[in-house]
Amino acid sequence: MTGDEVLDLLRGVVDPELGSDIVDLGMVRSATVDADGRVAIEIALTTIGCPLQAQIKKDVTNRVGSAPGVTAVDIAWDEMTAEEKAACMDKARFNASQRATETTVPATTRVIAIASGKGGVGKSSVTVNLAAGLAAEGFAVGVLDADIGGFSVPRMLGVEGPLTSSESKITPHVKKLGTGRLEIVSMGFLVEDHDTALLWRGQILNRAVQHFLEDVRWGDLDYLLIDMPPGTGDIQMGLARMLPRTEMIVVTTPGIGVQSVAVRAADLARKTYLRLAGVIENMSAFTCEHGETYALFGEGGGQELADRVGAPLLGSVPIEPSVSTGGDAGTPAVLGEGAAADAFRAIVRTIIDEAVPPASMAGCSARMFERVEAALGPKA
């Protein structure tokens, strides 16, 4: 038995949480065998005292201990450095993407899920305003309304009527905005009435989201924004499996007290290895016509949440009637004037320039690949 042979054995030990083997994940620092057949293995965990340590230990001991010539197995535990941890997560994410199912979302589309800890914080308003703002900047933006409890997205964007399909693919509602466009699908289009929809459970919802990701004929989207239902881990886990490149933006109100709920939404992102792209504070202090400022829903919560979850605060959107009237009229506030419109536009710029820049068209192998495939015609 040699050290390399021990490594080969360890390739059979899978970190149950990360779903890959511990050698591939870079968790095995060294493996040596002495003349008496004693094996020494050094394993670095993402967090020491990780509850999975016992299981990994059992797996390692079983696999290596039963190999011919092995008389003993000693394991030394250590914790990964920040760099090792980052590399390990990248690897886990990459492996997950290799296992992912095929979707109709183009490979170069940046996917952003908009989530919140609780309902009513303006998640749908933020989704439609960011989508319209990105489209107004000339991008092609898909909007997937996965929030069965609300499905307000179509109304907020001024589209209605059932989705049509052709050649067994669903055609999204398309709305042109300047040189950009919106492509919209909603749970609301799948069911007859809201009461039925409210009976849907996580798993069924998840199937519906999968349906939208696999059976919609999306155009050449730069962005896909997903209005997430509050609190359903099922959908996030499904997304992580189907579209592991999904990034999350968490929306919160400014109250300090509500942040623990929002932290849970961020934690869920971490658990499913989705990158947290940032935090948006909505319903921040509004300034009345006399210049007086009113912090109706508290202050500082957006920054506090951002600090706690280690993601940037992308911006704060004040309370302003234009957000709700724009939503009712199907014309998002971002397309008009005012403080809320300015705030949304600034966040859109931050997304494009820093937080989630669009995949570059030039030199991007994925897009070139798609073009070449298209030029070669349908697969045989």
Ligand SMILES: Nc1ncnc2c1ncn2[C@@H]1O[C@H](COP(=O)(O)OP(=O)(O)OP(=O)(O)O)[C@@H](O)[C@H]1O
């Ligand atoms: N910045 C704002 N200024 C004024 N009104 C706002 C603002 N943001 C959201 N609203 C209003 O608050 C209400 C709730 O917003 P929205 O429906 O976007 O929240 P949500 O988080 O998606 O809620 P749900 O959990 O019900 O889906 C809506 O009537 C909306 O018009």
Ligand SMILES: [Mg+2]
């Ligand atoms: Mg909503």
